[in-house]
Amino acid sequence: MRVHFIAIGGSAMHNLAIALHQKGFVVSGSDDQVFEPSRSRLQKYGLLPSIEGWNPDRITEDIDAVIVGMHARPDNPELLKAQMLGIKIYSYPEYLFEQTRQKKRVVIAGSHGKTTITSMLLHVMKVLGKKVDFMVGARLKGFETMVHLSDDSDIAIFEGDEYLSSPIDRRPKFLWYQPHIALISGIAWDHINVFPTIEEYNQQFERFVQTIQPGGTLFYYGGDPTLRNIAQSLNSTETVAYDALEAKTEQGKTIVHYGKNKYELKIFGQHNLQNLSGALLVAQKTGIAPTDFLEAMQSFEGASRRLQILAENKDATVFFDFAHAPSKVKATVAAVKEQYPHRHLTAVAELHTFSSLNRKFLPQYKDTLMAADNAVIFYNPEVIKHKKLPPITPDDVKAAFGSPRLRIITNATELETFLTQLKPLNGNLLVMSSGNLGGINLRSIASQII
CATH class of the missing domain: 3.40.1190.10 (Mur-like, catalytic domain)
Structure with a gap:
């Protein structure tokens, strides 16, 4: 079987490409950008596209199937070529x-x-x-x-x-x-x-x-x-x-x-x-x-980026969690506080997804940070512009979360300064994000403050 991946750099897509390669399939792929860790992993198996970008010449009649990822657009030139040739096109779940x-x-x-x-x-x-x-x-x-x-x-x-x-x-x-x-x-x-x-x-x-x-x-x-x-x-x-x-x-x-x-x-x-x-x-x-x-x-340590311990000592722990939706944020904050009831808890959450940065959806976050002793929300206004959403203000966020004492940070440098100045003696820090926190090195910061 010969299979071609359009948008091979996606998290699920590149893993499926590797799985089929390991099964003995002939795998090729394309993408306009491939980021880590997908890049290194595809390179390890000889599956990294030699040139980034879309090229309909990659789609030939001897391809048995094309798998298209969400990163591609409906007018992708490789996808259009596959449709023209009548090659069977799949989504990865299909x-x-x-x-x-x-x-x-x-x-x-x-x-x-x-x-x-x-x-x-x-x-x-x-x-x-x-x-x-x-x-x-x-x-x-x-x-x-x-x-x-x-x-x-x-x-x-x-x-x-x-x-x-x-x-x-x-x-x-x-x-x-x-x-x-x-x-x-x-x-x-x-x-x-x-x-x-x-x-x-x-x-x-x-x-x-x-x-x-x-x-x-x-x-x-x-x-x-x-x-x-x-x-x-x-x-x-x-x-x-x-x-x-x-x-x-x-x-x-x-x-x-x-x-x-x-x-x-x-x-x-x-x-x-x-x-x-x-x-x-x-x-x-x-x-x-x-x-x-x-x-x-008894030996299960959890999935990656789910209450992951970045640094700890006998008095304090820095956790990172992928939580971003309201129910996930609330459950994660509650879990840390329940496990360490006598430790002061600082919870930092990044608003990054389309939903979390949408003024209509924001009220779903009401009371999700109530279990924290100190709560901070970080969001980047440039991300809102990139997603072509109406702007939101710090007051919008405070009102939605139902916490007037909530600290709002909209600049990565300010976020880094806030975190590095924390002194979590007998206290925990929980950072939650599905984004990149403005590009700060959270693992390095965790090591500094513990």
Whole structure:
């Protein structure tokens, strides 16, 4: 098979390209810009385009399939050439489905927690020596790629994203996978640029559960009223609600009580205990005993950029987290405060996504930082201009978050100064962003202040 990737530099795209290369496919690709870490990883496997940019001459009749990423536009010259030649064009979720048609497919969806739950399952599978195909949205310790496809596994585990499949396929990615086992961790409005109302956003999950295969199972977080309503609408699908596993914090460690046994974990927070409960049920459905699952989970350190420890000593810790949507921000701040109730917590969140910088969406962040002792919001007005959004003011942000004492920073230099001057004695710093914090070196700053 010869496959060409248009926009090969994307996070999921370059991982799929590597996975197919490892499977023995002939892989080529193009992009107008390829950033790290995609650049180094593609180069390692000989897949980095020799010249950046789009060139329709790359598209020839001997190509079996073209996979197009979201970074490409509908008028991309290579895409137009492929359409003219009648070459089969796929989005990456569609191609993942094609590669796993004959396997039992597990799909983990939800507005928050889906990466962590998928990571938990993959970690356990690896510890127990079980072969599995997968796609996950973060780098995992012990895994070379975020995508793996093979001919010798019976199961595929996919993180199910509700965002669009490709520039010419406006369906959510998770509608492609047709799971036999599905899990939804929770629903909270996001992606306002694609789903302008809560109703439209929720509808995508209603469509998703309809793709569960006959005789399949849906696991869902029972504390979410929207999910409860969706589950009650299903007739031919087994539905199972879950809640957080019972646990206690002892000397800064999370101890899960299950049956007569105790398991010490490296992860913490109520939301992670919910994630753990859902992952355990999915694992059981694939034939893994709860005791084996929990024993394997004792070595799980979390997914990349999820409550990642950048620096620590006996009195203080600097965490970084990818949290950006309101539900994620609230759960992450609460988790750190619950785990270290006697430590002062400074929480810094960057507004970077289309939704978070949209004045209409901002009120969704109300009270999300309430668990922090000191809260800061950073955003770059130039990013707002680049996204062609109406400007927002510091007063807009304060009003939306419901915190008049909230500090607003709109300059990267000021943010760096603020962080370097912190003295977190008996205190934690939590930085949350899906952007780049104006280009500051957060790891270096963390080392300075600890």
